[in-house]
Amino acid sequence: xxxxxxxxxxxxxxxxxxxxxxxxxxxxxxxxxxxxxxxxxxxxxxxxxxxxxxxxxxxxxxxxxxxxxxxxxxxxxxxxxxxxxxxxxxxxxxxxxxxxxxxxxxxxxxxxxxxxxxxxxxxxxxxxxxxxxxxxxxxxxxxxxxxxxxxxxxxxxxxxxxxxxxxxxxxxxxxxxxxxxxxxxxxxxxxxxxxxxxxxxxxxxxxxxxxxxxxxxxxxxxxxxxxxxxxxxxxxxxxxxxxxxxxxxxxxxxxxxxxxxxxxxxxxxxxxxxxxxxxxxxxxxxxxxxxxxxxxxxxx
Amino acid sequence: xxxxxxxxxxxxxxxxxxxxxxxxxxxxxxxxxxxxxxxxxxxxxxxxxxxxxxxxxxxxxxxxxxxxxxxxxxxxxxxxxxxxxxxxxxxxxxxxxxxxxxxxxxxxxxxxxxxxxxxxxxxxxxxxxxxxxxxxxxxxxxxxxxxxxxxxxxxxxxxxxxxxxxxxxxxxxxxxxxxxxxxxxxxxxxxxxxxxxxxxxxxxxxxxxxxxxxxxxxxxxxxxxxxxxxxxxxxxxxxxxxxxxxxxxxxxxxxxxxxxxxxxxxxxxxxxxxxxxxxxxxxxxxxxxxxxxxxxxxxx
Numbered sequence: 392x393x394x395x396x397x398x399x400x401x402x403x404x405x406x407x408x409x410x411x412x413x414x415x416x417x418x419x420x421x422x423x424x425x426x427x428x429x430x431x432x433x434x435x436x437x438x439x440x441x442x443x444x445x446x447x448x449x450x451x452x453x454x455x456x457x458x459x460x461x462x463x464x465x466x467x468x469x470x471x472x473x474x475x476x477x478x479x480x481x482x483x484x485x486x487x488x489x490x491x492x493x494x495x496x497x498x499x500x501x502x503x504x505x506x507x508x509x510x511x512x513x514x515x516x517x518x519x520x521x522x523x524x525x526x527x528x529x530x531x532x533x534x535x536x537x538x539x540x541x542x543x544x545x546x547x548x549x550x551x552x553x554x555x556x557x558x559x560x561x562x563x564x565x566x567x568x569x570x571x572x573x574x575x576x577x578x579x580x581x582x583x584x585x586x587x588x589x590x591x592x593x594x595x596x597x598x599x600x601x602x603x604x605x606x607x608x609x610x611x612x613x614x615x616x617x618x619x620x621x622x623x624x625x626x627x628x629x630x631x632x633x634x635x636x637x638x639x640x641x642x643x644x645x646x647x648x649x650x651x652x653x654x655x656x657x658x659x660x661x662x663x664x665x666x667x668x669x670x671x672x673x674x675x676x677x678x679x680x681x682x683x684x685x686x687x688x689x690x691x
Numbered sequence: 692x693x694x695x696x697x698x699x700x701x702x703x704x705x706x707x708x709x710x711x712x713x714x715x716x717x718x719x720x721x722x723x724x725x726x727x728x729x730x731x732x733x734x735x736x737x738x739x740x741x742x743x744x745x746x747x748x749x750x751x752x753x754x755x756x757x758x759x760x761x762x763x764x765x766x767x768x769x770x771x772x773x774x775x776x777x778x779x780x781x782x783x784x785x786x787x788x789x790x791x792x793x794x795x796x797x798x799x800x801x802x803x804x805x806x807x808x809x810x811x812x813x814x815x816x817x818x819x820x821x822x823x824x825x826x827x828x829x830x831x832x833x834x835x836x837x838x839x840x841x842x843x844x845x846x847x848x849x850x851x852x853x854x855x856x857x858x859x860x861x862x863x864x865x866x867x868x869x870x871x872x873x874x875x876x877x878x879x880x881x882x883x884x885x886x887x888x889x890x891x892x893x894x895x896x897x898x899x900x901x902x903x904x905x906x907x908x909x910x911x912x913x914x915x916x917x918x919x920x921x922x923x924x925x926x927x928x929x930x931x932x933x934x935x936x937x938x939x940x941x942x943x944x945x946x947x948x949x950x951x952x953x954x955x956x957x958x959x960x961x962x963x964x965x966x967x968x969x970x971x972x973x974x975x976x977x978x979x980x981x982x983x984x985x986x987x988x989x990x991x
Contacts, residue, residue, distance in 0.1 A: 425965070439964045450964070560943040560952075622959070629960075630953075633933035634943060643860040643934060652860075653930075656962040659922070660929075663958065664739045664750070665725070665950050 393583045398500045399455050399478045401587060403436075405498070405594040406453040406480050410438055412598035413451065413484070416605065417443035422451065427648050432458035437651040440484075441658070445491070445609050449484035450654030460503075463645055472503035479512075480594060481638070483655040484601065489621035490608040492518035492525075492566065493628060495655070496597045497638065498590040510586045511573040513548070514593060514600070515556050517566030517628060519621045520671065521678040523690045525604055526567040530685040532600050533570050533593075540589045541581060548572045553681040558631050563679040565631045620672055622661035629660045693883045698800045699755050699778045701887060703736075705798070705894040706753040706780050710738055712898035713751065713784070716905065717743035722751065727948050731758035737951040740784075741958070745791065745909050749784035750954030760803075763945055772803035779812075780894060781938070783955040784901065789921035790908040792818035792825075792866065793928060795955070796897045797938065798890040810886045811873040813848070814893060814900070815856050817866030817928060819921045820971065821978040823990045825904055826867040830985040832900050833870050833893075840889045841881060848872045853981040858931050863979040865931045920972055922961035929960045 410422045420443030428434035435454030440446050455478040460470050479499030486493070498512035516529050530549070537545035548570035556565040570593075577583040632639045632655050642652040668676065710722045720743030728734035735754030740746050757776040764770055779799030786793070798812035816829050830849070837845035848870035856865040870893075877883040932939045932955050942952040968976065 441964065448962075448964070560947075560949045626956070629929060630933060633930060634940065640934065647860075649860045650965050653962060654964055656926070658963065659959060659961050661959050662748075662953060662956040664741065664748070664954055 393587050395476055395478070395500070395502055398587055401591055402455075402478055402480050402498070402500070403453055405591055406436065406438070406451055409480070409482065409594060409598055410451050413440065413446070413449070413601070416598065416602050417445045419444040420446060425651075427651065429456050429458075429648070432456060435648065435651060437648070437654065439654055443487075445486055445488075445605055447485050447487045448654075448658045450482065450651070452481045452651050452654065454479060454481075454651070461645060467641060470503060472505040472507070474504045476502040481655075482597065485625065485657040486605065486609070488609050488611065489519045489613050489617040490611040491605050492516050493625075493657075494597075494601050494604070496594070498594055500587075500590070508576070508583075509573070510575040510590055512590055512593060513552060513555070513569060513571035514597060515552055515566060515569035515571070516600075516604070517624070518675070519617075519624045521567060521675045522608075523678075523685075523688050525608070526678075526685050527688060527690055528603055529567065529569065529600055532596060532603070534686060536589075536592050536596050537570065539592070540585060544572075544589075545570065550682075556631070557681065558627060558635065560634075561627065561630070563627065563676065564681060565628065565679075567678065567683070567685060568681075616669075619661070620669075622657075622659050623663060623666060625657040625660040626662045629656055632656065693887050695776055695778070695800070695802055698887055701891055702755075702778055702780050702798070702800070703753055705891055706736065706738070706751055709780070709782065709894060709898055710751050713740065713746070713749070713901070716898065716902050717745045719744040720746060725951075727951065729756050729758075729948070731756075733757050735948065735951060737948070737954065739954055743787075745786055745788075745905055747785050747787045748954075748958045750782065750951070752781045752951050752954065754779060754781075754951070761945060767941060770803060772805040772807070774804045776802040781955075782897065785925065785957040786905065786909070788909050788911065789819045789913050789917040790911040791905050792816045793925070793957075794897075794901050794904070796894070798894055800887075800890070808876070808883075809873070810875040810890055812890055812893060813852060813855070813869060813871035814897060815852055815866060815869035815871070816900075816904070817924070818975070819917075819924045821867060821975045822908075823978075823985075823988050825908070826978075826985050827988060827990055828903055829867065829869065829900055832896060832903070834986060836889075836892050836896050837870065839892070840885060844872075844889075845870065850982075856931070857981065858927060858935065860934075861927065861930070863927065863976065864981060865928065865979075867978065867983070867985060868981075916969075919961070920969075922957075922959050923963060923966060925957040925960040926962045929956055932956065 420440045422438040422440045425437045433456035438451045440449045457476040482496040484494050496514045502508040534545040552568040552571035555571045720740045722738040722740050725737045733756035738751045740749045755778040782796040784794050796814045802808040834845040852868040852871035855871045
């Protein structure tokens with residue numbers, strides 16, 4: 392059995408687990424929790440961390456919302472049915488140190504009154520400076536968990552991430568990608584229970600992945616120029632989230648809790664017209680493209 | 692006569708005029724020009740000013756674009772016809788001093804191969820701190836020009852601006868509004884020539900309005916807390932432009948020149964989860980609502 396009560400309990404535990412791991416990793420800041428309710432049904436637990444020794448601003452949000460399907464939902468999500476149920480955990484972390492990447496994770500479960508259900512989710516990494524060894528480690532971690540569930544998950548979901556986390560008006564990927572999946576249902580090769588396990592295993596992988604990224608990089612010294620570049624790259628993150636991210640734009644337009652949705656935006660972001668980039672900055676931009684085989688790249 | 696050659700010449704002159712007035716007003720920075728061409732037809736003159744004594748970042752852009760109507764244009768702009776022609780001048784200025792408002796202006800002309808044409812435009816003001824006397828002066832200036840063309844223009848276009856420059860997910864107007872209009876065609880009470888004159892008169896009013904706002908306020912001293920509030924309010928400006936502004940979202944999604952479109956974004960913007968506001972900040976937020984009769988408010 393794997394009903395929504397069990398899924399929601401697993402997602403709440405996952406939120407608790409990730410928050411406690413991230414507090415340990417940060418070493419100084421603690422999450423602040425806001426409980427909220429949704430008029431049409433459901434609510435959430437928004438947990439925000441700020442001004443830590445590692446994390447400048449971040450959120451680890453749980454929500455469980457349900458109710459009638461609105462016209463906009465029917466149209467944009469192409470939903471059949473009268474009422475929906477959705478629960479998930481969403482994370483974005485913006486670090487202080489420009490050498491540490493921004494990271495995002497989301498796992499979600501959707502169910503209609505018609506009985507149709509699906510899982511969705513993803514993890515992606517947005518380094519301010521791309522370091523091939525670290526990008527490779529990140530993708531290897533994702534590949535390991537994917538391979539435990541289906542031999543095609545990693546490559547399929549990696550390509551989906553390349554396509555999803557893309558900023559067409561910049562002709563750049565948001566970062567070095569990761570995995571993204573949606574509308575995942577049980578079939579002859581995977582059960583609903585296994586799909587839930589996959590979501591939870593990804594969730595548990597998340598703090599490990601971030602710790603691997605942050606462990607050494609967080610101690611690297613940085614200059615004002617590197618901070619300025621970090622803020623400029625954060626501008627791209629804002630552009631992606633406000634213009635293209637489906638969860639964000641849909642949430643804002645359907646009366647979601649604005650402050651919980653926009654926890655994904657950084658404390659500071661910057662825009663410079665036709666900015667002149669350094670050689671090192673151009674090297675990072677050159678990595679921001681679809682189809683890079685991170686697992687097999689040459690690392691020095 | 693009032694054909695597109697005359698309109699485009701008038702818009703180019705307007706861009707020149709506004710740039711020279713703004714350079715005089717700023718007193719130190721000069722506009723840098725980038726000429727660009729559009730593959731499908733047309734191009735533009737992007738002019739950017741930065742790190743002036745008054746203006747931290749701003750653009751005064753002219754463009755003239757034409758070509759076949761794409762599927763997206765047909766759908767989103769509900770255009771009938773095979774090819775279009777569009778020209779306009781767009782301005783956004785972000786000042787250094789938090790006591791000086793952000794200002795925006797746009798005048799545009801659209802023509803289809805079917806012979807249908809229309810004018811559109813608007814001017815709106817986004818003070819970081821709303822000062823009723825200054826808001827009133829701004830609206831009086833707009834009302835004066837509107838009244839020279841049609842007795843209903845000001846009230847109609849003021850209401851249109853309240854509705855257009857609105858951020859639903861914040862339940863806030865972007866600022867104190869101004870005027871906004873679209874699909875304006877000649878009729879028994881106004882000719883095409885007069886509509887062009889109206890656009891140009893608004894454009895010429897623009898530097899006067901901004902100079903009136905900036906004249907005294909630019910010399911007020913400011914604190915770090917006021918700068919932080921300025922950056923936080925700029926975050927709202929980014930949210931409006933990237934989520935709702937039709938010119939921005941349409942331009943980004945149809946292959947417009949990204950750097951010219953996003954000149955409207957500030958050099959720095961900030962997002963703080965559930966920020967605690969001061970009494971003075973709350974007073975400004977209380978003004979950010981539709982339907983304020985700025986012409987007749989009590990000013991001290």
